[in-house]
Amino acid sequence: MRIFDPHIHMTSRTTDDYARMAEAGVQAVVEPAFWLGQPRTNPGSFTDYFDSIIGWEPFRASQFGIRHHATIALNPKEANDPRCRPVLDLLPRYLAKDGVVAVGEIGYDSMTPAEDEAFAAQLALALDHDLPALVHTPHRDKARGTQRSLDVIKESGIDPGRVVLDHLNEVTVAAARDAGVWAGFSIYPDTKMSPERMVAILREYGPERVLVNSAADWGKSDPLLTAVTAAKMLANGFSEDDVDRVLWRNPVEFYAQSGRLDLSGSAGDSPTFAGNSILRGGS
Numbered sequence: 001m002r003i004f005d006p007h008i009h010m011t012s013r014t015t016d017d018y019a020r021m022a023e024a025g026v027q028a029v030v031e032p033a034f035w036l037g038q039p040r041t042n043p044g045s046f047t048d049y050f051d052s053i054i055g056w057e058p059f060r061a062s063q064f065g066i067r068h069h070a071t072i073a074l075n076p077k078e079a080n081d082p083r084c085r086p087v088l089d090l091l092p093r094y095l096a097k098d099g100v101v102a103v104g105e106i107g108y109d110s111m112t113p114a115e116d117e118a119f120a121a122q123l124a125l126a127l128d129h130d131l132p133a134l135v136h137t138p139h140r141d142k143a144r145g146t147q148r149s150l151d152v153i154k155e156s157g158i159d160p161g162r163v164v165l166d167h168l169n170e171v172t173v174a175a176a177r178d179a180g181v182w183a184g185f186s187i188y189p190d191t192k193m194s195p196e197r198m199v200a201i202l203r204e205y206g207p208e209r210v211l212v213n214s215a216a217d218w219g220k221s222d223p224l225l226t227a228v229t230a231a232k233m234l235a236n237g238f239s240e241d242d243v244d245r246v247l248w249r250n251p252v253e254f255y256a257q258s259g260r261l262d263l264s265g266s267a268g269d270s271p272t273f274a275g276n277s278i279l280r281g282g283s
């Protein structure tokens with residue numbers, strides 16, 4: 001089984017996670033830029049983070065045979081902080097880089113005017129840079145947030161086939177399907193979407209334009225829930241080909257629209273990145 005986790009924040013995960021993911025069949029990941037829990041206080045804090053998710057983190061992943069790409073954006077939550085907004089001017093420099101396969105995560109957190117502005121501005125950047133967009137839907141007031149996100153996406157003029165609307169559930173999936181965007185589902189350990197519920201949604205809506213991710217980060221989450229969902233699909237009558245489609249070919253197709261998805265071999269030939277290795281004890 002080959003798995004592509006299209007949304008996972010590996011910078012907050014350990015090497016044990018990478019090892020377990022590789023063991024479970026995860027061969028590729030996309031790491032969207034997001035907030036870190038601790039509020040950032042200036043744009044320089046973002047640039048170091050962006051450099052890390054397009055430099056050090058792909059190297060770390062490569063040590064486990066996993067391909068790593070990133071998406072770059074000012075996240076919805078920090079779009080509300082005037083100290084962070086100047087990072088919008090720095091984004092074009094990053095959106096031109098090789099390992100960047102989409103603009104994201106963008107969208108709404110609390111649906112404020114500042115979020116409106118950052119969301120629209122970054123969809124425009126996606127168009128300018130000919131990149132897909134990864135749009136996060138709010139965890140509170142999700143139905144309204146989803147509809148409003150779809151309105152903003154439509155107004156932007158971006159092709160809906162180049163947008164994934166993420167963190168969907170049973171209530172919001174139909175609107176996303178109708179709008180022609182890709183439907184993203186984040187599988188969580190205790191709350192929100194579970195592997196069982198995901199299988200039920202796949203049964204009802206089919207595997208087309210569906211992306212399944214773990215969205216694992218520094219919060220309570222599990223990077224193996226993509227593999228658990230794949231096993232649940234097989235146990236519930238889906239074929240190996242269905243599983244390969246949802247957990248590999250779909251994310252490949254979506255991010256290949258960037259023209260930058262590189263799944264050839266492993267970048268792990270070099271044991272060091274800028275002179276630093278993931279090893280300890282002087283080797």
Ligand SMILES: [Zn+2]
Binds near residue numbers: 007009032034215
């Ligand atoms: Zn995320």
